[in-house]
Amino acid sequence: xxxxENVHKSFGSNAVLRGVNLSIPRGKxxxxxxxxxxxxxxxxxxxxxxxxxxxxxxxxxxxxxxTAEREAFLARFGxxxxxxxxxDSMPVWQxxxxxxxxxxxxxxxxxxxxxxxxxxxxxxxxxxVADKFPGELSGGMQKRVGLARAIAAEPEIIFFDEPTTGxxxxxxxxxxxxxxxxVVEMGATAMTITHDMTSVRAIADDVAMLHEGxxxxxxxxxxxxxxxxxxxxxxxxxxxxxxxxxxx
Amino acid sequence: MTKVFATIGQTVLALxxxxxxxxxxxxxxxxxxxxxxxxxxxxTTQLVQIGWLSLPVVGLTAFFTGSALALQIYAxxxxxxxxxxxxxxxxxxxxxxLGPVLGGLMVAARVASSIAAEIGTMKVTEQIDALVTxxxxxxxYLTLPRVLAATLAVPCLVAVGDxxxxxxxxxxxxxxxxxNAAAYLINTVNFLEAGDVLxxxxxxxxxxxxxxxxxCYAGMNSGRGAQGVGRATKSAVVSSSVLxxxxxxxxxxxFFSA
Numbered sequence: 001x002x003x004x005e006n007v008h009k010s011f012g013s014n015a016v017l018r019g020v021n022l023s024i025p026r027g028k029x030x031x032x033x034x035x036x037x038x039x040x041x042x043x044x045x046x047x048x049x050x051x052x053x054x055x056x057x058x059x060x061x062x063x064x065x066x067t068a069e070r071e072a073f074l075a076r077f078g079x080x081x082x083x084x085x086x087x088d089s090m091p092v093w094q095x096x097x098x099x100x101x102x103x104x105x106x107x108x109x110x111x112x113x114x115x116x117x118x119x120x121x122x123x124x125x126x127x128x129v130a131d132k133f134p135g136e137l138s139g140g141m142q143k144r145v146g147l148a149r150a151i152a153a154e155p156e157i158i159f160f161d162e163p164t165t166g167x168x169x170x171x172x173x174x175x176x177x178x179x180x181x182x183v184v185e186m187g188a189t190a191m192t193i194t195h196d197m198t199s200v201r202a203i204a205d206d207v208a209m210l211h212e213g214x215x216x217x218x219x220x221x222x223x224x225x226x227x228x229x230x231x232x233x234x235x236x237x238x239x240x241x242x243x244x245x246x247x248x
Numbered sequence: 249m250t251k252v253f254a255t256i257g258q259t260v261l262a263l264x265x266x267x268x269x270x271x272x273x274x275x276x277x278x279x280x281x282x283x284x285x286x287x288x289x290x291x292t293t294q295l296v297q298i299g300w301l302s303l304p305v306v307g308l309t310a311f312f313t314g315s316a317l318a319l320q321i322y323a324x325x326x327x328x329x330x331x332x333x334x335x336x337x338x339x340x341x342x343x344x345x346l347g348p349v350l351g352g353l354m355v356a357a358r359v360a361s362s363i364a365a366e367i368g369t370m371k372v373t374e375q376i377d378a379l380v381t382x383x384x385x386x387x388x389y390l391t392l393p394r395v396l397a398a399t400l401a402v403p404c405l406v407a408v409g410d411x412x413x414x415x416x417x418x419x420x421x422x423x424x425x426x427x428n429a430a431a432y433l434i435n436t437v438n439f440l441e442a443g444d445v446l447x448x449x450x451x452x453x454x455x456x457x458x459x460x461x462x463x464c465y466a467g468m469n470s471g472r473g474a475q476g477v478g479r480a481t482k483s484a485v486v487s488s489s490v491l492x493x494x495x496x497x498x499x500x501x502x503f504f505s506a
Binding site for chain 2: 048050070074075081086104149
């Protein structure tokens with residue numbers, strides 16, 4: 001269970017998070033939606049400890065993220081970054097098996113390579129991709145490699161940062177289906193940030209809408225269309241007029 | 249008038265703050281020297297990148313510098329019939345000053361820029377964040393291997409550069425200035441002391457440390473986008489070059505002041 005209690009974060013005079021309260025039960029998939037620049041990525045990075053909140057408390061299974069032993073804490077997480085964030089100086093299989101080639105989860109090289117190829121297969125990539133470099137792959141393939149890297153060490157919690165941004169609709173559908181399948185298959189807790197409503201409907205058990213630094217609405221994905229919340233309605237229907245200012 | 253003082257004050261404060269940030273960065277880097285895991289493969293890769301691959305540029309610089317130095321000293325020495333000092337002054341000049349300083353500056357141009365651009369690009373494409381989420385400390389994985397490799401590789405480059413520079417002077421001396429080959433070599437060896445060579449190597453280690461530290465610092469603090477990486481690269485080269493020259497003066501005072 002991941003909980004955020006009254007989390008605040010400002011950058012200079014720009015208050016990005018203004019009291020975020022959120023909880024994600026174990027094994028559930030929560031999608032945070034909201035416009036660009038509303039603090040979705042900041043909230044996610046606060047949970048990972050990449051950004052330190054100014055105030056508030058974030059816990060994972062009751063453990064405060066600030067006091068947890070970093071390596072053990074991060075070993076529970078996998079993350080798919082928006083641009084893939086693949087290490088371009090190493091081949092694909094070493095990217096996927098990065099965590100298995102060093103640190104506390106280190107395995108023999110041949111075993112790590114076998115696991116990497118198996119994870120690549122799981123995301124629909126052939127073994128010959130393993131020896132290519134990230135720069136040789138298309139955007140969709142890079143996303144899949146990023147997904148394979150995120151799941152390589154079988155994490156309990158997986159974060160997805162804008163998983164379909166920059167992809168064509170068909171590839172977006174493929175990635176959405178993969179994310180859903182993998183999360184269900186692994187029984188992982190998932191937190192996704194996106195503004196792609198197709199992704200939301202494909203991935204989410206629960207949805208939270210972040211606007212002006214606070215959670216405006218949260219509930220099961222099935223209730224999203226009948227919420228009656230003017231902010232959520234404007235966002236999910238993509239209306240230019242409504243309580244959310246179009247020019248920010 | 250008040251504005252002038254305010255500007256001076258702000259500049260001085262900014263400089264002190266920068267020194268503080270770099271000092272903290274160095275402390276954070278060196279802390280990882282004693283705590284495992286150690287990324288040996290990263291270290292050896294950087295030894296090749298920083299040391300081996302810099303050999304051509306350092307060697308060429310040293311060769312032409314040694315050659316020009318022989319011509320200059322001959323022309324200068326001729327004014328008071330002291331042409332015979334060419335071998336010894338070329339050797340001492342190369343080993344004490346020009347070898348380490350020009351070698352250090354060439355490494356700053358080649359290595360500080362490439363480190364800053366690489367790490368800066370990794371930062372703006374979230375690869376540094378990805379390292380953290382993969383339970384890998386970026387200071388330990390990226391910074392420490394580069395700083396260690398440069399600190400060890402640059403003295404080796406300086407040693408090779410010294411030899412090539414002296415060779416350049418020898419070739420000019422023998423072929424252009426009509427020195428006797430054996431006498432040139434004997435003069436070179438007789439006038440050179442171990443302390444001269446050692447001081448140059450210590451300078452090389454200090455310059456290597458400066459180059460890699462400033463490259464990593466600029467990369468890790470790079471701004472967003474292509475402009476941010478461009479600024480980081482420029483800042484790495486400028487700051488490491490100026491610091492090399494400043495450190496050279498301080499080390500020369502330490503080694504050779506009476």
